[in-house]
Amino acid sequence: MRLVPLAAAAAVAAAFLVPATASAAPAVRNYPILSLGCLSRQAPATGVTTHETVTSGGLEREYLLHLPAGYQPFHPTPVVMAFHGRKGDGSDIEAFSGIDNLDAIAVYPVGVKGEADQRAWESAPYAAEGVDDVKFVSDLLDKLQATLCVDPNRIFATGKSNGAGFVSLLACQLPFRIAAFGTIAGAFYPGTTTGCSTSAPAPIVDFHGTADPTIVYTGDVSHGVPTPALMDWAQNWATHNHCTTGPVQTAIGTDVLQFSWSSCDQHANVTHYRIIGAGHTWPGELVDSGPGSATQTVKATQVIWDFFNAHPLTAHL
Template structure:
């Protein structure tokens, strides 16, 4: 078991919780796990009450990132305030995630996430049936890895610019059906849509192969597959030939429902899209222009997916 200590910075109105004081808005915390001090950011909406359990979304940053950076990019805090859920952003050690213990780092971040959830349940009143995980890039790869061991703790998963490690695919046997949303660009030069060479270190399977893996695990009937264009806002009413009508075909959606245990698998393929959190904030003008034309809000799409899923009563 890990030694867990809480230490939150107060940045908003204080209130009493099961462990003393908690805050509305942004705060940060710390816990000790596997001999390392681990830090995180957490957002608590004003609708939170210590007497009422609230859903929790875990968000994992990419390499060279941090909890704060993915918070700024994804803007999950704004949505959490609007919709009424907690959101936590843990920091990887040296800004990276480890999927298994190695001789150099001796860190297992899948195990850390399990302990992190236990820690958060001590400092917030969390709905244990509605805990969700999402991440970008390496954080999306970690999200995929979590399914193998934590399908009994996390109700649904969403990876952005991530895929399933080939090594894990061979041994991944989740205890329960896994609801998975994958958002990937077909021209991603970091997480290749067609996957990596099998001999490559840390090789990832192709996006279609990962989707088929989750479909098979969930026993999804093949006839539920859909290949439709994503429609943002009221673009369906746009006149023929307009930018809105042209751009809405840039995202192909493949949806597989009717799977075991009410699970579903959804893939959004951004045609010619690169390595980014679609719809997120950016200092790059080209990225902002691309996102504006695309009209895909990954954060809202992920929450819409999460809202449909919860763990069964035990």
């Protein structure tokens, strides 16, 4: 492996904005920071998944980490965080999504056990009380950027079900730290909009099956609280992002309709995929991802990756 001189590595790191000072560091960083890990020659093994921990909110929090085979110190690399659904543990979304195959640092955070001793994320009615998962994400990103050569302009978040709902919350609360967001079969409880009324535009791409038995496409009540109709949810994001064009409808194959909103503030486009007849599943799943059928007409992971690459943080700062 070719080693880059320390001065060159410092120049790479210096290109990515000003680091936060310890005295000024807020509880949650909603802004990009230096990836000082670009100065390190050390890295976990590439091409394999390792179990890692970080302390946040007085808890030892877990996550899975998978570095791409081509990862090199001093070469800024994008990060894709993928959040599991209720009852998951990170290994499930890793298996059915194929995110490990992207040229990115794949990170699978693990939720804290809440109601019925099942892991879940903040914003859901069954999540563990008093756990600040947004702070966990901020602390996790701090650790990743301190130890790995992360591209601060290309940090992304995706998730399924309760994990997707949490990603929507992150879009409200960390739009200047995370560049773009992808949601699949999202459980968009009222808590997922906390902070949205005053937050900046955020690019987001969404997928949802019309036959989803868990989170009903046309809106319903889940765990005693309402969930929105998906077209209303997408339109609300387009309105939030001040999009002036759309929705433009495009048929993809026989079972997928794409709705896209563009000409948005800060290039924060919104795209929604209606998967006709699909269940609570990940489009293009590699293994079973939930109840009901899963389309192979579109591959959510590749579509999300293309969307992410089109929306680096610098495009909407």
